Amino acid sequence: MTLVLALALARPAQADDIPVDLELVLAVDVSRSMDPDEQALQRQGYINALRHAEVINAIRSGPYGRIAVTYFEWSGPDAQEVIVPWMLIEDPESADAVASRIAPSSSFGRYGTSISSSLAYAATLFDHNGFAGQHLTIDVSGDGPNNMGGPVVVARDAVVARGITINGLPIVLRPSRFNGFDIADLDHYYQGCVVGGFGAFTIAVTATEQFEIAIRRKLVLEISQARPRLIPAAADAPTRSDIDCMVGENLRGRSMQR
Template sequence: MNRRNFLGAALAAPVVFRTTAARATVPVDVELVLAVDVSRSVDPEEQEMQFSGYEAAFRDPRLIEGIMGGPLGAIACTMFTWSDWHIQNLVVPWTQLDGPASANRFADAIAAAPRRTWLYTSISGAMDYAAKQFGQGFEGIRKVIDISGDGVNNSGRPVAEARAEALAQGIVLNGLAVLDRTPTPLSLAAALPPLDTYYREEVIGGPGAFLVVAEGFEAFETAVRRKIIREIAAAPAPGALVERFA
């Protein structure tokens, strides 16, 4: 076919329009990603304390009131567990929370989530995975990653690199450091920075970022409830950089 015939055929061909609409995003006050440590240092009893702590938080009337009190009256939340640099498991998908019914369904999903334990502690891997979860059907005024854990990064790339990339995307990184009371060998303890100092200096970041410290897993439920209420506040009041719960 010569060039003239080719152009004629092309012009005569019917025009095909895409009729499938782009997926709409739902506006919410906050997109909140909950990242929960399930590395080897978190024993089954401690892991259960974490899950039950998150579950109880989303059933708390004060937290539900905070969700409904925002400009849009809704947040979007998802939860995953993490350990080694390549191990992140989604346990509750993105869910819109806008009142008692949806908050309690989210709590039910946490209660039903599988409990698994892996080996290492890759905070950088958790940050990388969490940062990729945003923009999946929701558009938040704020984007927040909530990282809870009881150890420093010992798997994957440096935390500083993952942290810098997340901050460059406008994501706020908050931390919940659990000071595990399980004895640590003296040689290892001497080589590691205090966990609360590590989280404050190496993990959290972004406008209004803060750290909550739980003095043992027994304090986790109180700490996580306070942390999420503060994270979803419509106009977060200036608060302490570090809050502690015993």
């Protein structure tokens, strides 16, 4: 996709929008396959990462020295909840204000994992949000493949067509309590079926102690990538011919036939 086409498909900025280096949507999986401890670790990972000096320094190093962030939690179709509305981060105080809004929760998400619905929902959050970013990114976490809603590749490609980058945090820990939908090599699934756009990448979490480090590393990379460049704003999503992007839907279909 050319830069001109990508920009044409992106939403127009308003005259009074605040210019920022990056508009970042944090889309966090809270489906029931994530147990309470894992959900708490994930939330605390985002809280600590947003407050970390490495993240603050990355933000300050940009042309504008500020980014805009929103945080929502998701599970099945029509199960998305914004926890932190769009907020500006430009210093430790504003970073702490965002992190403080990510409060612990004792509630589970709904059944099902709809990455496709959540990507489509995340893309709408960029519209009329009061910011004009040099770069638009969705940062999506998850511990399983898409198994509800529309096909994930269709949703991904529609989002990427708007000039939005999708990065992934596949969570590969112990088998979930609802392991009928688990797959091997979830990181490869995310790489081949979920992420897309310019410079898209995944960072897998394979142990609980890695949550904070992985989230912090991903935030620093995403912020550092939000720089002016003379290359297309959106590139083809990475693909692998051996990845079945309908594996989650097929697993759910077989379980319903039992």
